[in-house]
Amino acid sequence: MINNPKFLIGMLTLFLVSLVACNPSDESSAILDNQSEKNNSAQNTNDDASLVDNKDASSNGKTDKENDETDEKAETPSNNPDKENSASLKEVYLQKLNETKTEMDKLRDNPEDSSTYALKNVESERFDVWDEMLNEVYGILEEQLPANMMGQLRQEQRDWIENRDNTAKEASIKYAGGTMEQLEYVAVMNHLTEERTFELVREYMK
Template identity: 45%
Template sequence: MKNNHLLVFMILAAVLVLSTACGNSSDASNDAEDAQSENQHSTQKASDDQSKTNAVKNAVNDNDTDTNTNDTNSNESNNKPDEEKGTSANNTKGKKQAYLKQLNETENEMKKQQNNLEDNSTYALKAVAGNRSDAWDDHLNDIYDTLEKQLSTEQMDQLRQEQREWISNRNEQAKEASLKYEGGTQEQLEYVTVQANITKDRCFELVEDYMK
């Protein structure tokens, strides 16, 4: 009977030991799983942080690249205008010189007409004076149209006002000069001649002072 009690006691002790061992094993397993999960979480967090860091670095590098590209483009742009500016300046100078050449050619042509008159009749003189007046008026209108494209709005408004005053003064001077021959055959001739001379001077003035 004692032997049976001893056997039962030993069995219970063995069961208790096994149960304790299993519990410890389960706890160890859980602890291991927790540790593994924590390690995985830390690794993932580190990976995410690294990704963010790399993204920031890439963004900075991209900005640096864009900045360098913009600087390069800016340098190229700064270099091009210098070349284009020189070309533009040459074109502008060439255009101004071309107008002056035309005006000088017209002046020489008008002088030839005056010097090569077939007669000194009032009719012949009026014809030459009329041709001179028409020629200089055509040049004046052409120059004025060109200046409208070159000058700023403010500059053009100022020039329009000056031109109105100039026309009024030109007509007054021509009228005053013609009154010396009031009632005579040369009154109209003097009026047209003075108008032509003043218009010629205005053409040269506009090209020299205003044309770019």
């Protein structure tokens, strides 16, 4: 029976069929295993990429916040004295003179009483204030103006002082010998000194 060729061929055919039937299954299994490994690897890679992206996003968020803070600081005006540069020294002094004028006018309009003595005290006080203000402005101009221009102003100021004193003297003569003589003299001095202080600031100060 074993020597029967038909039997041997049949057995061999069966063996080959069985062998062929088993091999595709193994290859499929191998392919599935490989595909699974690739999927796992891809998943791990995606997870890693996600972690990196999240880390970068977190880092970028921090950087953006820092940038925002930097921008805010850049937009915040600094407490720099140069900020006061928005108003020139000339504008500052014109405001100062106007405030002084308001105070001095109130002082003149509200004396302690109406006596000549009280009025003279008010005018004397006003003169001290305006004379001091004039000297302050003049001192600033000495620092601001070039030497040749300051030389001209110095001579102009000497002429002005002489003219002021003469004008005040002439105005007071009509009250010569009376109690109003000195009051008129100081009142005119005040008026001219106030005008000159404003004039120096407007025409010469920067």
